[in-house]
Amino acid sequence: MADLFPDSLPASTADEPRPDAPLADRLRPRSLSEVVGQEHLTGPEGAIGRMVAAGKLSSMILWGPPGTGKTSIARLLADAVGMRFASISAVFSGVADLRKAFAEADKAAAAGQRTLLFVDEIHRFNRAQQDGFLPFVERGTVTLVGATTENPSFELNAALLSRAQVLILHRLDAAALGLLLDKAEELEGPLPLTPEAREALVASADGDGRFLLNQAETLYAAKIGSDGSGPLDPAALGSFLQRRVAVYDKDREGHYNLISAWHKALRGSDPDAALYYMARMLVAGEEPLFVLRRLVRAAVEDIGLADPQALVQCLAAKDAYDFLGSPEGELAIVQACLYCATAPKSNAAYKAQKAAWQSAKETGSLMPPRSILNAPTGLMKDIGYGKGYAYDHDADDGFSGADYWPDEMERQTFYAPVERGFEREVRKRLEYWAKLRAERRGGE
Incomplete structure (x- = not known):
């Protein structure tokens, strides 16, 4: 549901938002060419651009971070090829809602009207519910456009994935976010920010366009600078607004991505990158003991007897953290991380374990x-x-x-x-x- 533009309005670009609508709503794109940051999909050579040019859509899964335009793209796709737009959310919908949506799509098909069914947060439907889409997608009752922030290969079943293209939306970069602010300023006037504060505002959004526009709307509503105090600098902006909380679900892909990046930075003897990814995890709320367990694993998998003290350091860091608690004990975790990253590396013990286990299975009870x-x-x-x-x-x-x-x-x-x-x-x-x-x- 946390997309760049809301899904509460009709798909037609002729419908104008209310003057009192949220800024993100008033700035929603009127055509695919106005969607920012996703030109690799919406441009003439992109998958979506080619489908629109051909006038025929295939079912697709839009996978990307929050605030990158998944809902907007789905609405504009229906407009671009003249399809009826229907929308449900997996957060609020159940089997009855799906049956109703499919029945309405059947009636529309009988009248010669094709339906684009947009399913927000599609990964929240269970496997059986996902299977329920298959017959309607196969016979063309609906063209399914699902939106998800989670890795489809983990969250969607294979049968559904085989019938839909997975299209990846990018996290909005500084240029795309800056373009959104330009559009906001064309509509509402200059933001009361120094150039440095404007850059800080863009950075605080962490790639989320909706969050950025909501922050801008807060600044406009507060009438900053109307008393002659002048624009905000980065420090003043930081005290006035909150940063967006980093995306990090402990049991989701963001978690595993950071763990993978951190472990590989340790293995690759890059102490600064290892410290950065570890900080990302801990700042986002990861359990320090989980981080310590992963450090112990790195010590025995990637360092081993090349430096036997690595394991000792990691276990000592665990004891130190247990003794000191947070935040003081986190310095011991940092020390263990840096020790492992700078230690000589060997996976000889890891390879020996794999080979010995395999041999034991093959030779039985000799x-x-x-x-x-x-x-x-x-x-x-x-x-x-x-x-x-x-x-x-x-x-x-x-x-x-x-x-x-x-x-x-x-x-x-x-x-x-x-x-x-x-x-x-x-x-x-x-x-x-x-x-x-x-x-x-x-x-x-």
Whole structure:
């Protein structure tokens, strides 16, 4: 529902909004060419532009952040190709509303009128409700245009996705948001802002056009500067208006996107980028203990024995946060993040785990060599348990070179330490032991 322009008005561009309507409503585009920031879709070479030029629409899912024009595009699409426009919201609608919408579309089709059915927040319908669209889309009763802020591949079922194009709307950039402010000033007059404050206002919108226009309307309503006090600078603007809260649903795609970006920045040894993405999560309300759990995972997956202290640092940060609480304890999380980002990297332990697990699944229940099995009973000694075991501490260099693998298996190599950090020393040890093993096994 949080689109750039409201969906309460008829689709026809001939209908003018009321003079007292919200600024965003009065500035709603009258044609697809007036939609800002989505030219990759609405332009002549865009998917929507091509469909309109051909005069035939296919069903589509409009996926994008709030305030980027999804509802406006749907309304204007119906106008552009002469279709009847019908709209429902998955937040407020149920099965009865869907049946009514489809029945009305059937009647319109019988009269020769095609229907564009716009479904806002379509991801909020459950899988069974989504399946209910399929027969009506397949036989052409409606052309479905769904709008969602969530990743369709996670939230919509495959059958529905196979019948609709997914079109991605971009977060509005500074140029697009500036164009919206230009339109507002053409209608309402100059905003009472210094150039720097105007830039700060655009930045505060975080890509949401509706939020930006609502902020501008607040400034106009307050009649800032009418008392001769002059325009607001960035500091004064910040004390007067609120920033838009960053989009971050803890169980949605924004959450997973930031986690992915943060983990890859840690892995890529970019401490500043890692700190930035971690700050994004924590400022948006992520649980610090979740962040710490992900740091521990990075320490064992991407650093491992290249720097064994990384895991120690992360667990110490967890203890420090438990001890200090927020906000003081967050500095310990920062320290652990920076340590991991600047540590030498190795995924040798991670790869070794994968290979060893796979081998264990494939080899089943192979017995270890009898020489390394305990023999607590006389019978077990009689059948050879423990016979010939070489006690490593009695061998030269504390290394016997014995074969510890099942008789039916060749020796495997799962762990291959890298030439970085502490693993360089581990590698030297393994190479030395391999040399001794070859010498001593060869001499038997």
